[in-house]
Amino acid sequence: MIAAGLVPLSAAERAHEARVVAKIREAIEDAGGWLPFSRYMELALYAPGLGYYSAGAHKLGAGGDFVTAPELTSVFGRCVASQCAEVLATLGDGEILELGAGSGALAADVLGELARRGTLPAAYRILEPSPDLRERQARRLGALPVDIRRRVTWLEGVPQGSFRGIVLANEVLDALPVERFRVGAAGFEALGVAIEGERFGWRTAPASQALAADLAALATDLATPLPTGYVSEACVVLDPWLAAVTEPLRAGIALLIDYGLSRRAYYAPQRDGGTLTCHHRQRRHDDVFVNVGLQDLTASVDFTRVAAAAVAHGLRVAGYTSQAHFLLGSGFEQHLALVRAAADPSREPLCARAAARLVLPGDMGETFKCIALARDYDGALGGFSLRDFTASL
Numbered sequence: 001m002i003a004a005g006l007v008p009l010s011a012a013e014r015a016h017e018a019r020v021v022a023k024i025r026e027a028i029e030d031a032g033g034w035l036p037f038s039r040y041m042e043l044a045l046y047a048p049g050l051g052y053y054s055a056g057a058h059k060l061g062a063g064g065d066f067v068t069a070p071e072l073t074s075v076f077g078r079c080v081a082s083q084c085a086e087v088l089a090t091l092g093d094g095e096i097l098e099l100g101a102g103s104g105a106l107a108a109d110v111l112g113e114l115a116r117r118g119t120l121p122a123a124y125r126i127l128e129p130s131p132d133l134r135e136r137q138a139r140r141l142g143a144l145p146v147d148i149r150r151r152v153t154w155l156e157g158v159p160q161g162s163f164r165g166i167v168l169a170n171e172v173l174d175a176l177p178v179e180r181f182r183v184g185a186a187g188f189e190a191l192g193v194a195i196e197g198e199r200f201g202w203r204t205a206p207a208s209q210a211l212a213a214d215l216a217a218l219a220t221d222l223a224t225p226l227p228t229g230y231v232s233e234a235c236v237v238l239d240p241w242l243a244a245v246t247e248p249l250r251a252g253i254a255l256l257i258d259y260g261l262s263r264r265a266y267y268a269p270q271r272d273g274g275t276l277t278c279h280h281r282q283r284r285h286d287d288v289f290v291n292v293g294l295q296d297l298t299a300s301v302d303f304t305r306v307a308a309a310a311v312a313h314g315l316r317v318a319g320y321t322s323q324a325h326f327l328l329g330s331g332f333e334q335h336l337a338l339v340r341a342a343a344d345p346s347r348e349p350l351c352a353r354a355a356a357r358l359v360l361p362g363d364m365g366e367t368f369k370c371i372a373l374a375r376d377y378d379g380a381l382g383g384f385s386l387r388d389f390t391a392s393l
């Protein structure tokens with residue numbers, strides 16, 4: 001990806017970036033001159049009061065840095081609601097726990113559709129680490145009818161008790177900090193961050209024991225060895241994170257949606273520069289050392305890692321499919337027809353185009369995948385009924 005045409009920062013943004021840079025420089029110096037990339041990503045995104053998700057950047061939506069599926073059209077949330085309704089009906093009751101709810105758009109659409117069907121969950125809990133986004137969600141969901149909004153609460157951490165229902169996350173896995181690595185002549189090296197004059201730069205260090213073990217296990221899944229010089233990422237924190245957020249789920253599914261690939265496709269020889277991507281003002285590029293604290297940093301999801309972590313923590317992979325197949329299996333056409341019928345005629349073509357983006361193979365339809373991880377649930381899952389690619393994981 002090309003870092004051409006970066007949008008210039010305002011004076012206030014440059015001042016904010018300088019504060020984030022100072023914080024990360026301090027962390028690098030404290031660590032002896034080298035920081036694992038995962039720590040750099042964590043600080044750039046989540047340093048309290050400074051990081052991209054912790055401070056006031058607008059982030060999601062047309063006026064922000066990137067647009068997610070729920071921001072594009074309510075058809076996405078209505079389809080997700082159909083899948084939730086099926087699970088809640090099979091369980092007889094239940095709750096929804098949404099992780100990383102962004103602007104609250106998905107929650108609003110899911111709850112709206114469930115209310116329309118008369119199948120509202122007993123509770124809709126949100127776990128959102130960004131104080132700024134939590135406020136935005138509260139404003140948006142506070143405008144819903146009282147019978148809906150009284151079910152919505154925000155959690156300070158992973159719920160302590162247990163519940164039946166659905167854990168839902170759209171585009172959250174890609175925001176987890178990743179390690180970056182390089183295949184050196186003598187084995188795996190960690191690519192971390194060092195200070196280079198006024199800027200940050202990449203520097204290699206021997207991979208820690210934990211990272212080397214993780215990468216050695218990963219390599220055994222690949223058809224061909226990774227060549228020397230190969231660069232990519234590994235989301236080592238995914239396993240403990242998934243364990244924590246699904247631990248309270250007694251019966252039901254975790255429905256995770258994100259851009260990503262099976263392991264063999266992710267670490268294919270030709271994808272030798274990794275998948276790190278930055279989003280700033282609707283532009284994508286790969287320079288993680290500019291707009292520090294002001295741009296989103298993401299990496300595609302290795303869904304084989306997700307599946308392995310799930311199985312290790314007592315969940316079953318109940319389905320893995322493309323977003324297009326998931327949505328089409330969840331009533332996409334009917335939901336789209338309803339949304340188009342309700343739209344102002346002048347906006348109707350726009351509506352249809354936005355929805356098409358969700359399912360088109362060259363757009364979000366194939367890049368994005370959906371995985372269902374079940375615990376004590378063997379009911380039907382309409383979203384995974386058209387095609388199931390679990391065998392590719």
Ligand SMILES: C[S@@+](CC[C@H](N)C(=O)[O-])C[C@H]1O[C@@H](n2cnc3c(N)ncnc32)[C@H](O)[C@@H]1O
Nearest residue numbers: 053068099100101102129130133170171172175
């Ligand atoms: C790319 S945004 C997606 C927002 C929303 N789900 C959507 O689809 O529009 C990533 C979201 O994940 C949240 N997030 C980041 N790390 C998280 C974590 N460890 N646990 C839960 N949410 C997290 C962010 O604060 C943000 O709300």
